[in-house]
Amino acid sequence: MAAEDRPNWDGLLKWSLSHADGTRPTRQLSEEDRKWFTEAMQSQTVDVVKRMKEITQVMQTPQQVLEAHEVTPQDIEDLLEELQDHVESIDMANDLHSIGGLVPLLGYLKNSNANIRAKSADVISTIVENNPRSQESVMEANGLESLLLNFTSDTDMHSRTQALGAISCLIRNNEPGITGFRTANGYTGLRDALESDSVRFQRKALNLLHYLLQKNDSDCNIAIELGLHHLMMHLVSSIDADIREAALRGLLELAKGRKNCTTCDSSIEIGNEKVRQILEDRIKGISLMSQEDLSASKEERQVLDSLWITF
Structure with missing residues (x-):
């Protein structure tokens, strides 16, 4: 966009500040000022x-x-x-x-x-x-x-x-x-995203998956059938903190949804020992962190604690 075509926001800002700088009471606008301001705003729109x-x-x-x-x-x-x-x-x-x-x-x-x-x-x-x-x-x-x-x-x-x-x-x-x-078959796309090598792609997939599982317990069936719980278990060990936390939140939603999920109980219980080991390893890893890293991992630890109680 050429400079002459751009909205004159600077002019409007200066005009506004000159009439309300916080150091004096707001005064009534004159009819001329009011008309100028209205026309200026309409022209920018x-x-x-x-x-x-x-x-x-x-x-x-x-x-x-x-x-x-x-x-x-x-x-x-x-x-x-x-x-x-x-x-x-x-x-x-x-x-x-x-x-x-x-x-x-x-x-x-x-x-x-x-x-x-x-x-x-x-x-x-x-x-x-x-x-x-x-x-x-x-x-x-x-x-x-x-x-x-x-x-x-x-x-x-x-x-x-x-x-x-x-x-x-x-x-x-x-x-x-x-x-x-x-x-x-959007869930199949999410599975492929979790299997990819792109950290950004994985993050977005995990965040959307968490939302969908939170929104509808019955979607646990789809997630389990596609093996998404196994992929999330794997991603709990990711070097990326956001991915670890998002994977844990996804697993927690699956655990919460077991009551209304016809395939969740057997599938998750079979992997119960594996989940326990993954959680133990992650808790141990957090315990060895520096104070600064430990503070940054506070939310991850809270999700870990919730999962530990659930399993």
Whole structure:
């Protein structure tokens, strides 16, 4: 975005501070000041919407036309980065669909450039996070299907990881999204993520798995059948502290869900001694930590204690 096209936020800030610096009582705005401020704010809103429409036009332009005009993949990434800044506002995120920008954004999930696929998933995460209206719009536009395809099948690990992050934001507190994830064998994708060598991919998978198991006890059946408990037992020994804690939390949710899980009792009890040994080893490892590391592992130890009591 050219400098002359950017919103004059600095001017607005200086104006605001000059009228409310905290050292004197707030004074009544004159009609002239009030009119200037209202027009300034309205003009900035219009500029953002106008800019989003311009970005939408670029996203709707065929690839061969962009290439003919020497628009590079990096240029597209920069536009997506700018779009992400705009849609951090929930109102702007919801407006994206009404101005025709959501569908071409979802189309970028199929772009031949892996970085563009990854960045478009990142923008979608921002749009749908804690935003039921945009979650519904993305679901209606079959966005979950496209994200699931990238999550499970993309050849680029960064793109797969970003797609999983977008899925996590899309289906949280979204029952149709959770159902869609489950029926599309999303749990199999989580299993593959836990088996990967990517720490970021594993973290995101464990966090989503913990949420899903916490949300629905019956999903313990799926997790056990796919052997996710064995993978989490293995990850309890990870060198990454976040992965260790997330794996422990997942195991704890499985343990809590045993009452309503038809396969959990036998599967978990068979591995009970193995679990006990893993927990003993981890508790011993924590006991040997320095005071600084011990403080950082406080939450992990609390989850370990809960698991120890459960088993």
